[in-house]
Amino acid sequence: MAEITENTATLQKYLSLDQRGRILAEYIWIDGSGSIRSKGRTLKKAITSVDDLPEWNFDGSSTMQAPGHDSDVYLRPVAYYPDPFRRGDNVIVLAECWNNDGTPNKFNHRHECEKLMNAHKSEKVWFGLEQEYTLFDQYDNVYGWPKGGFPAPQGPYYCGVGTGKVYARDVIEAHYRACLYAGIEISGINAEVMPSQWEFQVGPCTGIEMGDQLWVARYLLHRVAEEFGVKISFHPKPLKGDWNGAGCHTNVSTEKMRSAGGIKYIDEAIEKLAKRHKEHILLYGADNDLRLTGRHETASATSFSAGVANRGASIRIPRSVAKEGQGYFEDRRPASNIDPYLVTGIIAETIMGEIADADMSKEFQRESL
Numbered sequence: 287m288a289e290i291t292e293n294t295a296t297l298q299k300y301l302s303l304d305q306r307g308r309i310l311a312e313y314i315w316i317d318g319s320g321s322i323r324s325k326g327r328t329l330k331k332a333i334t335s336v337d338d339l340p341e342w343n344f345d346g347s348s349t350m351q352a353p354g355h356d357s358d359v360y361l362r363p364v365a366y367y368p369d370p371f372r373r374g375d376n377v378i379v380l381a382e383c384w385n386n387d388g389t390p391n392k393f394n395h396r397h398e399c400e401k402l403m404n405a406h407k408s409e410k411v412w413f414g415l416e417q418e419y420t421l422f423d424q425y426d427n428v429y430g431w432p433k434g435g436f437p438a439p440q441g442p443y444y445c446g447v448g449t450g451k452v453y454a455r456d457v458i459e460a461h462y463r464a465c466l467y468a469g470i471e472i473s474g475i476n477a478e479v480m481p482s483q484w485e486f487q488v489g490p491c492t493g494i495e496m497g498d499q500l501w502v503a504r505y506l507l508h509r510v511a512e513e514f515g516v517k518i519s520f521h522p523k524p525l526k527g528d529w530n531g532a533g534c535h536t537n538v539s540t541e542k543m544r545s546a547g548g549i550k551y552i553d554e555a556i557e558k559l560a561k562r563h564k565e566h567i568l569l570y571g572a573d574n575d576l577r578l579t580g581r582h583e584t585a586s587a588t589s590f591s592a593g594v595a596n597r598g599a600s601i602r603i604p605r606s607v608a609k610e611g612q613g614y615f616e617d618r619r620p621a622s623n624i625d626p627y628l629v630t631g632i633i634a635e636t637i638m639g640e641i642a643d644a645d646m647s648k649e650f651q652r653e654s655l
């Protein structure tokens with residue numbers, strides 16, 4: 287670690303140099319494997335609106351997003367956030383990917399999702415996402431686990447405190463602050479059931495903002511972890527055997543559900559969700575069948591169930607919501623590696639109604655075109 291400390295001190299000298307009014311904008315986007323890519327550019331002055339951000343492009347053949355003979359993919363800025371790494375007026379820019387022919391890139395699921403959210407704006411739908419993830423070291427061992435062996439079985443680690451019960455708190459603390467600095471609606475963190483598995487929660491966020499904020503929070507996590515030499519995995523079942531998988535539980539609430547007597551609308555939504563279970567599961571993350579086994583606090587991927595305070599159901603109505611007769615429900619099916627635009631998009635479509643020019647089920651098929 288001594289070497290890292292010295293380099294950091296040297297780097298600090300340069301990072302504090304005057305930028306002479308120029309702004310650094312780090313454009314981030316989703317690539318063809320569901321990972322995040324980014325590149326930086328200089329802008330002439332501080333920005334005050336997303337319209338100040340120029341469109342840009344990149345080589346899509348290097349990111350599995352375009353063929354070599356027609357490789358330009360365009361980056362259209364949709365939101366920007368204060369950059370916790372560069373600080374000052376520097377920004378992180380979230381961009382949608384568009385093809386040369388004016389169609390959305392096949393991994394750009396935000397576009398369809400936003401159409402649905404706009405069509406149902408009056409419902410004021412809120413989402414909250416609980417992002418679980420697992421830490422690995424540079425050599426792909428679970429971070430902090432004994433070399434060539436396993437830690438003691440699950441039990442002491444969930445919300446664990448103390449050496450041997452919790453790992454990498456420094457990474458998590460740093461990520462928490464970075465999110466707050468960037469204006470992410472991060473609402474909490476906790477250590478998870480498997481050692482070196484953690485969770486952060488983002489929300490409540492309205493409509494399209496949910497997907498935007500989760501992607502930026504993930505970007506910040508990868509960037510922070512990079513500085514600690516730690517890898518982040520969003521795989522839903524990173525380890526076989528008696529270790530918990532990783533999910534992305536999704537809280538959902540429309541204004542009607544949050545109002546007096548709203549439980550009626552929650553029940554209605556659950557009925558609609560039951561009818562489209564298969565379509566939802568298709569969008570709820572790759573390898574999710576390894577996680578949704580009916581064990582380890584999950585429901586089976588092949589059947590739909592709902593219940594009050596039931597952590598083994600597809601949909602859980604929290605006890606407090608059942609008692610008060612209003613609030614929200616939790617969809618426990620989504621895996622940790624979801625694209626939140628697909629998940630919030632199809633939930634919006636199912637519970638608030640289809641619209642003529644968007645079809646979330648087709649979004650998934652687009653990826654394999």
Ligand SMILES: *[C@@H]1O[C@H](CO)[C@@H](O)[C@H](O)[C@H]1NC(C)=O
Pocket residue numbers: 413414415416473487488489490537604616
């Ligand atoms: C979702 O709801 C649960 C309670 O059922 C709550 O503990 C959690 O903080 C909520 N998460 C988000 C991200 O809103």
